[in-house]
Amino acid sequence: MDQIGHWMKREVVSVTPDATLREVAALILEKRVGTLPVVDNGGTLVGTVSITDIVKMFLPDFVAVMDEIDFVHDFGNLENASVEDRQRAKRLHVSDVMEEPVAMEEDAGLVHALSVMEKHNLRDLIVIREGKLVGIASQVDIGRAFLTEFTKETGPLYT
């Protein structure tokens, strides 16, 4: 089987830990990406920040502490993300919300990559070479790679 290095995108949008959330939000919208690798000035991967990490800031407090919220039918004013939340999001930096990075070396196999993504529930997999960011592969990229190999093996469907 193939290596993820062959299927990843080499042009990666990344951010530094000191970027503000406001900047990251703009970047995510502009580049149409879901996950951004966070790298320090030397290019070493130190974390990831995703759309989910940012929008979580706007959820009401009780979502984090209640097991279930199905009986809450009306969010009322909570629908208007409060001014306070926006101010807070502007003050916060990537380092405040980023998560531990899950990354794989570029010579890792596709099955290995798919397994890691499945276990960590990842939509994008960051690819590194000796700790340095070199690319990113989405679920679709790797899935496509896998299916390409799979269809090659089983021969054409229609003759």
Place this chain on the structure above:
Amino acid sequence: MLINISVVLLFAASFAGILAGKVHRAIFAMLGAVLMVLLGLVLDFYSQEQALRAIDFNTLGLLFGMMVMVAVLKNTGYFEYVAILIAKRTKGNPWILLVALGTITTVASLFLDNVTTVIIMAPVTILIAGILGISSIPLLMAEALLANTGGVATLVGDPPNILIGSAANLSFIDFVVNLGPIVLAAWFVTLVLIRLLFREELAQQPSNPEALQALDEHEALKDRTSANKVLILLAGVVVLFFLHSTLHIQAGLVALIGAAATLFWLQPDIEEVMEGIEWPILLFFAALFVIVGGVEASGLLDLVGGSLSDLSSEDVILMGVALIWVAAIASAVIDNIPFTIAMIPIIQAIARPGLDITPLWWALALGAGFGGNATPIGSTANIVVVTLSEKTKHPITTRIWLRNGLPISISTCVVATILYVVFFGILK
């Protein structure tokens, strides 16, 4: 002499480790317990049988039995149901809401462990405050402070009380009769002070009162049948608590009867129930009993008790007042469970013919209970509330806690001191 010095060193090291909190207290206590038994074997002052006998199974049974019943009740959504039902009646007025939620928490904490009560009430409180658009801080602090205060009134309301009741053979009724009136007064003082200290937050108008009415309490109650069954059994347990000394059965057995009946009647998933049991607490208690048992077996306490009874006056009330304040200060800064376990043999050592030390037990319970309100680490309920609030956008900081908890703690100790002197000194 070698025995005494090494026991003192091991005891001090264990307690220092437990209170430092770097390693989980249960882990450190277990290490201390094992070392104490080994030391006892090597120096021949503490046998393995003695160590086993030192564990107070009445206390463990009481804690475990109540934990089982609560674990089952918790999963039914009953507490969320009551909290939402009552909150809707308050129409979102912050002060009335605080009194209502504080009262529910107090009533529950009379019969259930405070920590459990607060663990269940705090999330739904954050929900209600969030929906209304008001600060959850006064509500959460009120719940912890009122539960801590109220829990002092009963044998089962607070871990120090369970320990004291079991060691001194005091019944559920003894606690209610002797501590009930003092606790009631202190509870109202706490409530009034909360009103004054949080007057700004409580003046806040809810921005979203309609959304509160849209909460459906019946949907929150996931399993009505099971909730009803556990409540019936819980009521039976409370009745038996009142009768346990008349029937000559220990409170621990009452709780275990309740637990067995709950498991048999409801037949819940036992694995799930066991996951709801706070095993670290049970381990912590058992290990502390073994450590203190070793100290007792070494004969060290006889020395301490001997010098104490030389020092101690004939005036139990004076000693009691001193004990309230010593226990309160200690409970504010350290965990009140190891403190109480360590104090029990010391108080027992003061006893001598012709001197009724019972008032000292009440002093210990009052001080350990009310003192815990002073700081965010003073009681486990406080720690739970603070930890949960840290998941919200407005965490309860140490500063906020001290500004409100400390004056409340001091005031309730003053009330306790005055009423203690009146009830156990002047009126006796």
